Amino acid sequence: MPDISANLAGIKSPNPFWLASAPPTNSGYQVMKAFDAGWGGAVWKTLGVPTINTSSRYAAVNYRSNRMVGFNNIELITDRPLADNLREIEEVKKYFPDHAVVASLMVESRAEWHQIVKDAENAGADGLELNFGCPHGMCERGMGSAVGQEPDVLKTIVGWVKEVATKPVIVKLTPNISDITVPAVAAAEGHADAISLINTIQSLVGVDLNSFVPYPIVDGKSTNGGYCGPAVKPIALNMVKNCAQHNGVNIPISGIGGIENWRDAVEHMLLGASNVQVCTAAMHYGFGIVREMIPGLENYMREKGFQKLDDLIGKALPNVKTWENLNLKYNVKAHINADKCIGCQLCYTACDDGAHQAIALPTNDSRIPEIIEDNCVGCNLCSLVCPVEECITMVRKDDGQQHETWKEYMANGKAPTSFNDDRAGGKGHWVPEPAAALKK
Amino acid sequence: MPEYKTPTSQKDIDHAFEQLKPYMNPTMAYYESSRCLFCYDAPCVQACPTNIDIPLFIRQINTDNIAGAAKTIYDSNYFGNICGKVCPTEVLCEGACVFNHQNVKPIEIGRLQSFATNTIIEKNKKLYKLAENNGKKIAVIGAGPAGISCACELRLLGYNVNIYEAKEHSSGLALYGCAPYKVTNEDVMQEMDYLQNQFGFNVKYNSRIDTEEKLKELENKYDAIFLGIGLGNTRSLNIAGGNLNNCIGATEYIEQIKLNPINVKIGKKIIVIGGGNTAMDAASESARLGANKVTLAYRRSKEEMGAYDFEYELAKAVGVKGMFNVSPVAILGNEEVEGVHFIKTKTENGKVVNITGSDFKLECNTVILATGQSKKTDLLSKINNLKFDKKGKILVDENTLQTSNPKYFAGGDAMNGGAEVVNAAAEGKKAARGIHSFLI
Structure with a gap:
């Protein structure tokens, strides 16, 4: 049996699945219930001077019949007194000494930071997460993402915390910034022990077409929220990767963003996360989803021969390059498996309208389209729209012997440099005459 | 004992004739419409005798544009709700759904069609603006699916239309013949009322056209005549005992x-x-x-x-x-x-x-x-120059449905020999277009 115990900068947990600081970790009751269900750790709902929250706090993006593929909230930090939260942290640790309980913190002055760090540690917290990510409400008061967007301020506050902290300090980053590695480096320079990302993305998830008010509606008005859920995973993965590959960061990463099953978690870890945090999926389906995540991860590790999480953490990083380092000689072309094709012809229309006119309709009544190999640029679009698994595959056509990147093209003088350069990649690539479009 | 007892109450009747395709609620329609692939040149459309743009109306249902969906359906078939219920969808649209090739349940097109049209019928929402009165008058003989469909289309084009119906209700076999577990009488009457409210054709009930005098009168009074008279009584078998009671x-x-x-x-x-x-x-x-x-x-x-x-x-x-x-x-x-x-x-x-x-x-x-219905030769033989095929079906031009007597057009069972409601609906509409090109 593979060992799935996790260690984030010294914070140990029986597995890498933590609940993120959010509504599911608002109370001791919820955290105890989650640990009982199998979660390995929890980052407590952010502690600070308690706030007053609005009524109507969440809104969602549904895609067709799938609910909550994107999720948005305008809830702020805890609205419960600090003493209540601390007492409950203490109680949870009594029942679950081996599980990770991390206190998320957000206050303003150096004195307040010192006080709340001590309070949280005294209550038994295994670590501290500094909330520099919240992109709604708190940032209007100079906290949350307002800090995450100012690397110098961020570094200063990490310094204040480190003056008194005895437990590992995690800095939670906001994605609402053009280069995530800038605050990540600032956190490392401030001697943070780890970073966690991403917090939510500023968003409006939709507008009520009748009342002209975006969601969620608070007495006829709305405000931007923080976006999360399955839809944000690609953004999170890219930011986790950027931090993991950056030489100036070099501290462990807790991956957050769009994780709802073992596959999502493994993806985050392959790109450098030491553990993962989950919120939206638990809000959608409850704590029971961890029952799928743990055996899913174990099974994957067994099949791949991984003994421990370190064997897989960061394993995809060497395979993420800058674009200029990709092999331009690599050449795949689409192939349709006629036995599997159901004749929806979505590949035809996608290619004809959205790509390179490289798929022809059949001349017989089979409804099975044909690839025009000369036109196929190997873009994958047809295989992505195809509703049948493994029906359209991308088949390698080059001999695998040649390797030449854009960077090498540039160095070798083979890259186009003028507007009508003969070396243009699409030079001579057949496209229909414009007027042919009207004959269809 | 039989599964069904002899009915003694309306409740028993309702049980005996429980609907095979009950109405979907909005959630069911939303979920089911979410599954549609939006095929290119969709096989379901090709399989529909009225060529309804099925992927379009399903997409309209999915975006909560129910009136738009109903209009897409009625643009092609005035018997939208009835056909959704009584069409042999298993061998038409749903039988052609590409999901069948994947052993996935085909989209429930018929029920979606009835959902959209019935929603609009219940709101009595008008979808059409009739062309200005063009002063021409058309007689339609028979208020079955062919005749009503012809009348709707003619009204849309600005014609005055009088329908002569021998019985006391309109809709022909849709009411008198369709299996009661496929469609209720109320459903049929409601769609008839909806069409009549919207298109404003006149129906003269209990007005059988059965003499040369009556035909002459129509010929003098109207610019064209549509024959949607259907078929007659069941043919006798010419065997001993055929006239016994029961x-x-x-x-x-x-x-x-x-x-x-x-x-x-x-x-x-x-x-x-x-x-x-x-x-x-x-x-x-x-x-x-x-x-x-x-x-x-x-x-x-x-x-x-x-x-x-x-x-x-x-x-x-x-x-x-x-x-x-x-x-x-x-x-x-x-x-x-x-x-x-x-x-x-x-x-x-x-x-x-x-x-x-x-x-x-x-x-x-x-x-x-159940050995087939006789042709209405009594009436048809009274019309000058009307020609028939070997099986006694009225011969028509396949594009205009004009008969060999230029004043007469024909569709439905009298012309096709006995088919589905959807075929009659398609032919009635086609004949109206034929009349229009003949007269304008």
Whole structure:
């Protein structure tokens, strides 16, 4: 049996699945219930001077019949007194000494930071997460993402915390910034022990077409929220990767963003996360989803021969390059498996309208389209729209012997440099005459 | 004991005729519409005799544009709701759905169609603006699906339309013939009312056109005449005993059931003679109304039956037993039917041959003849220059549906020999376009 115990900068947990600081970790009751269900750790709902929250706090993006593929909230930090939260942290640790309980913190002055760090540690917290990510409400008061967007301020506050902290300090980053590695480096320079990302993305998830008010509606008005859920995973993965590959960061990463099953978690870890945090999926389906995540991860590790999480953490990083380092000689072309094709012809229309006119309709009544190999640029679009698994595959056509990147093209003088350069990649690539479009 | 008891209340009738395709609620419609792939050049559209843009209306349902969906349907087929319920979708649109090739349940197109149209019918929402009155007058004979469809289209184009209907209700076999577990009378009448409210054609009920004088009058008064007269009574079999009590034609039998199911005397042992869809309906309805034993007797093999497979399955599901390669020689009895004298048959070179000496008798107290309807030659022979094919169907130009007498156009069962509501709806509309090009 593979060992799935996790260690984030010294914070140990029986597995890498933590609940993120959010509504599911608002109370001791919820955290105890989650640990009982199998979660390995929890980052407590952010502690600070308690706030007053609005009524109507969440809104969602549904895609067709799938609910909550994107999720948005305008809830702020805890609205419960600090003493209540601390007492409950203490109680949870009594029942679950081996599980990770991390206190998320957000206050303003150096004195307040010192006080709340001590309070949280005294209550038994295994670590501290500094909330520099919240992109709604708190940032209007100079906290949350307002800090995450100012690397110098961020570094200063990490310094204040480190003056008194005895437990590992995690800095939670906001994605609402053009280069995530800038605050990540600032956190490392401030001697943070780890970073966690991403917090939510500023968003409006939709507008009520009748009342002209975006969601969620608070007495006829709305405000931007923080976006999360399955839809944000690609953004999170890219930011986790950027931090993991950056030489100036070099501290462990807790991956957050769009994780709802073992596959999502493994993806985050392959790109450098030491553990993962989950919120939206638990809000959608409850704590029971961890029952799928743990055996899913174990099974994957067994099949791949991984003994421990370190064997897989960061394993995809060497395979993420800058674009200029990709092999331009690599050449795949689409192939349709006629036995599997159901004749929806979505590949035809996608290619004809959205790509390179490289798929022809059949001349017989089979409804099975044909690839025009000369036109196929190997873009994958047809295989992505195809509703049948493994029906359209991308088949390698080059001999695998040649390797030449854009960077090498540039160095070798083979890259186009003028507007009508003969070396243009699409030079001579057949496209229909414009007027042919009207004959269809 | 039979599954269905003899009905004594409306509740029993409702149970016996529980709808096979009940209305979807908005959630069901949303989920089901979410599954549609939006195929290119979709096979479902090609399979629909009225060529409804099915992927478009399903997408409109999915975006909560129900009126738009209904309009897409009605643009092609004025019997949108009825056809959604009574069409043999298994062999038309749903049978063509590409999901069938993947062993995935096809989209429930018929139910989605009824959802959209019925929603709009219940709101009595008008979807069309009629063209200005062009001063021309058209007579439509027969208020069945072909006639009503023709009238709607003509009204849209600005014609004055009077429909002459022999019976006291419109919609023809949609009301008098369609299986009651497929569509309720209320559904049919509501769609008729909706169409009449919107298109404003006149229907003269109880106005049978059956004499040369009446035809001459119409010819003088109107610019063109549409024949949507359908077929006549069940053909007799020309065998002994055909005139006994309780030997009844299927069309007449079903009409009684449709209009007054609780007062129809249903025999305990019934033999239905025939192998078409009407035979299946008559047998199914008998079983649902409490007959103990219903036997379908067909003179050819099961595989040669004209009925759709799913119709036979429906009949079997309510306890009907099939008996094949048997031909009736005589109906037995004095005044009342007491049984049928059969002889076994075989097929040789495509012809049915009796097997000498294989006679047998089967007891019953009701015989239902589902052996086809006669042509309305009485009326048709009174129209000058009207030509027919070998089977007695009215000959028409395939593009305009104009008959050999230029004043007359024809569609529906009288022209196609007996088909589905959807075929009549398509032909009525096509004939209206033919009339329009003839007169303008």
